[in-house]
Amino acid sequence: MSLFENADSILLLKKLLQNPENEDSSSDSEDENQSKRKNLGPSNFGPRPQSNALTKPDSSLKPEPKKDQSIEEWLEAQEKEDNDILETRKRPEYKITYKQSVGTEDVFLQMGNKTSASSSCEDMIIEIEMPEETVAVHQMDISVTENEIDLATPMYRLKLPLTHPINPDKSSAKYFTERKTLCLTCRMNREYDYVNF
Known part of the structure; x- marks a missing residue:
């Protein structure tokens, strides 16, 4: 993925590299700009992660049945696997x-x-x-x-x-x-x- 594919990345790069002397503003705005520049880093560039992805439960944790298996065969295999996990007897x-x-x-x-x-x-x-x-x-x-x-x-x-x-x-x-x-x-x-x- 190229840095220049996302327009937001280019604007962030511009803000990071912009010279504060070119700006016409008071000393308060200069302090704000310097603090903003200090907070910018490599992680600020590139596509932003979706906020919904963090709140949704991960569906990849649940195994889905294979295409060549029927639901009954899959349920039977899952029950067998659960019984193996919950086994409390000793191993000889x-x-x-x-x-x-x-x-x-x-x-x-x-x-x-x-x-x-x-x-x-x-x-x-x-x-x-x-x-x-x-x-x-x-x-x-x-x-x-x-x-x-x-x-x-x-x-x-x-x-x-x-x-x-x-x-x-x-x-x-x-x-x-x-x-x-x-x-x-x-x-x-x-x-x-x-x-x-």
């Missing part, structure tokens, strides 16, 4: 490890393509420790999707985004009551598995 400790199935040719002869890196692992094992949980396994609610695990119990809530996509149909869960640990074994579904195996 968890540990993620990787497992690969190796055969004799991999261990002794090293004829396979597998390495000791996690890129050669087929399964992701997630151990969730819930030491204060008192309910039975059938009262725990677990949802496993391709990119997320959602566990809900009366004491704990874990919403865990996964580092690798998994196949929910080939996943299994086991609960150890003596340790109060839920162990999930999830088959990873990666793009380049044909290279690693």
Whole structure:
């Protein structure tokens, strides 16, 4: 934006640069002009902000539904997000490890393509420790999707985004009551598995 697009900016610049000796006025008006010049600065130039913009509430804070979503889907997503924000249950400790199935040719002869890196692992094992949980396994609610695990119990809530996509149909869960640990074994579904195996 150029300084010369706004006529008010040019007049303010003129007032700022005007020599006080050229004016025919008394000493009182000179004092006023000097005080006005002292108050002028770089922020006085350019377009003025709208006064209504400061009093109106900011509508950009409210998320609006996407064009491809219906109102019902948007409301459902907002309700889910609000429930996540207002969650008061504890988040359990968890540990993620990787497992690969190796055969004799991999261990002794090293004829396979597998390495000791996690890129050669087929399964992701997630151990969730819930030491204060008192309910039975059938009262725990677990949802496993391709990119997320959602566990809900009366004491704990874990919403865990996964580092690798998994196949929910080939996943299994086991609960150890003596340790109060839920162990999930999830088959990873990666793009380049044909290279690693």
